[in-house]
Amino acid sequence: MAIADRRLREREDQRRLITSTARRLAEREGWDAVTTRRLSSEIEYSQPVIYKHFGSLDEMTEAVALEGFVELTETLTRARLTAQPDDAVGAAAHAYSAYALDNPALYDAMFTRANRLTFSAADTPTPLSSAYAELRAAVSTIQTGQDIDTLTEVFWAALHGLVTLGRNHRLRSHHHAEQIELLIAQFAGR
Structure with missing residues (x-):
């Protein structure tokens, strides 16, 4: 053996x-x-x-993306656990944004390059589910009375949009921190 x-x-x-x-x-x-x-x-x-x-190279890119989701989950977990309970969403948003900006090619493999990795499916790989669960845990600290999964998906979509548009120079890059803060304020009801 x-x-x-x-x-x-x-x-x-x-x-x-x-x-x-x-x-x-x-x-x-x-x-x-x-x-x-x-x-x-x-x-x-x-x-x-x-x-x-x-x-194939696509299969290899998917393997890289899965590694990225493991890292993103660890990043989000650390941010959520070290934040004050009333700032879990803010900590998660800033951690997510920093991770995406620090790892642009990896972020592309995870979210913008075509692949077979799907969320919300019976066969969703654990690293994807874990990353989503961490975002959901942060969003769940907001008391809105809304469906938590829908709220998490909208938060994630907005955060992804800010990151992607900013990285591609479609938004004023020198306002990125302000844009993230506005997103947090809108979701946290501040």
Whole structure:
């Protein structure tokens, strides 16, 4: 069994190296730079080794996105747990925004690049559900009498819109913090 365990660990290490290299390349040069040829050159694995782990570049991008959702969940959890109870929504909004701005290519893999990852489905992957649950936990601190899931979805959509429009220079970037504060005020009833 020790040999099988070692091979499994090596396979997991290879997979992590491939996804971390893809992510690093995407953050540095954009997703168009992430090709199997480029990855094989960067990590010194043959293209067939990469295809042994991922059937396509889309599948690899989805794996990177799933890692991003794990990180986003951790970020939102930390923000919510360290905030004052009456500022959980604000802490979550600022943490979400900072995460998206600090990881633009990863955020694209998670939300703007086409993939098969879906929310609100029977087969929604746990990392996606966990990220949503953290946003929901923060939003649930607002006492509005409205359906909490609908309120969370609208909050998330507005937050995503501010982040995406800001990143793409469609909004006044020097007003980003003010825009986030206005969103928080509207949802928190301040």
